[in-house]
Amino acid sequence: xxxxxxxxxxxxxxxxxxxxxxxxxxxxxxxxxxxxxxxxxxxxxxxxxxxxxxxxxxxxxxxxxxxxxxxxxxxxxxxxxxxxxxxxxxxxxxxxxxxxxxxxxxxxxxxxxxxxxxxxxxxxxxxxxxxxxxxxxxxxxxxxxxxxxxxxxxxxxxxxx
Numbered sequence: 001x002x003x004x005x006x007x008x009x010x011x012x013x014x015x016x017x018x019x020x021x022x023x024x025x026x027x028x029x030x031x032x033x034x035x036x037x038x039x040x041x042x043x044x045x046x047x048x049x050x051x052x053x054x055x056x057x058x059x060x061x062x063x064x065x066x067x068x069x070x071x072x073x074x075x076x077x078x079x080x081x082x083x084x085x086x087x088x089x090x091x092x093x094x095x096x097x098x099x100x101x102x103x104x105x106x107x108x109x110x111x112x113x114x115x116x117x118x119x120x121x122x123x124x125x126x127x128x129x130x131x132x133x134x135x136x137x138x139x140x141x142x143x144x145x146x147x148x149x150x151x152x153x154x155x156x157x158x159x160x161x
Contacts, residue, residue, distance in 0.1 A: 003072060006065045013061030014146055020054035021139045025132075032128065041114045044107035051100055059096075063089060066149070080154035088145040095138035102131045 024047055031043035063086070070082050077083060109124045148154060 003069070006069050006072070009061055010065040010069065013058045013065060014149075016054055016058035017062060018139075018142060018146070020050060020058065021135070021142065024050055024055075025135055025139065028131075037110065037114050037120070040120075041107075041110040044103065044110045048100075048103050048107050051103065055096070059093060080156065081148050081152045084154040084156075085145050085148050088141050088148065092138045092141045092145065095134045095141070099131050099134040099138070102127045102134075106131070 027043060028047060031040045034040065066082075066085070067077060070077060075082055077086065106124055106127050109121060109127075112118070113120050113124075
């Protein structure tokens with residue numbers, strides 16, 4: 001009974017991870033394009049909250065359940081698709097962490113601008129472009145990792161000697 005539960009949690013984690021990432025980007029673009037500082041400030045608060053509620057837990061659920069399942073099935077962590085999947089997931093996380101910091105800073109800037117009836121500083125817009133530059137490859141890499149997991153595909157038999 002443990003394996004079906006772990007598989008369900010693993011799939012749920014992947015759905016939550018990708019869903020949160022996709023919806024975060026979609027609504028961020030919509031809020032940015034609204035031109036309404038109140039909408040943008042509200043969304044900057046929500047994007048940080050959503051990462052803590054959805055993305056962070058799914059980023060824990062995925063490797064924990066995946067590695068647990070690999071152990072149950074006797075699959076070494078460095079074997080092909082598992083090793084490459086882990087590496088891809090780690091790179092995605094390395095891209096995501098600075099994006100989280102940017103989100104928090106952009107939230108602070110938006111709140112300040114709204115409170116003081118000011119325009120958003122140029123730094124906000126620069127950080128926004130960097131956020132997208134980090135987020136797009138992180139998201140695409142996450143999709144590729146999921147495909148590797150489903151197809152059990154890897155470019156080599158082992159990622160680590």
